[in-house]
Amino acid sequence: xxxxxGIPILLILSYLGGYYFFGLILIINGITLFEFYSIHQxxxxxxxxxxxVLLGTLLLVFAFFSLLAPMNLLIIxxxxxxxxxxxxxxxxxxxxxxxxxxxxxxxxxxxLCALLYLRTHFETLVVNPMEISHFGGRFLVVLW
Numbered sequence: 001x002x003x004x005x006g007i008p009i010l011l012i013l014s015y016l017g018g019y020y021f022f023g024l025i026l027i028i029n030g031i032t033l034f035e036f037y038s039i040h041q042x043x044x045x046x047x048x049x050x051x052x053v054l055l056g057t058l059l060l061v062f063a064f065f066s067l068l069a070p071m072n073l074l075i076i077x078x079x080x081x082x083x084x085x086x087x088x089x090x091x092x093x094x095x096x097x098x099x100x101x102x103x104x105x106x107x108x109x110x111x112l113c114a115l116l117y118l119r120t121h122f123e124t125l126v127v128n129p130m131e132i133s134h135f136g137g138r139f140l141v142v143l144w
Contacts, residue, residue: 017119022064025116029056029109036104046091047100048082055081056109063113064120078105 013024033056037047055078062071082101086094 014119021119022060022116025112026057026060029053029060029112032108033104036108037100040100044092045096045100047097047104048085051082051085052101052104056105059105059109059113060116063116066117066121 013020030053033053037049086098
């Protein structure tokens, strides 16, 4: 079923770009972060699921709207909030919980931020985009 519906939808939304691609990235980010954090619960690592998903979504919103200067403050604030949340969560080992929360943000959300920025600003990153409006979408479809 994924091959019949999922792959064409993924390619169409990647090609269209804009808010369509942004919505796709937000859905992928939320599902993968939640799954990443859930996998490690059996190993007594209790990462902050909802906090990680919320902060990941904020990072993606800042990346989509090119708010790069406030994004630095958001990253520092995110790390501070994760540290403070360790004071109230007494499950498992605190350093493991913090490390896996930050790992999900840096690994999953960091990659998706780079992909989102590449898709939305591809024309400014390439010297000669051949005057094609969907050149970034075509590049991303080939990348998938």
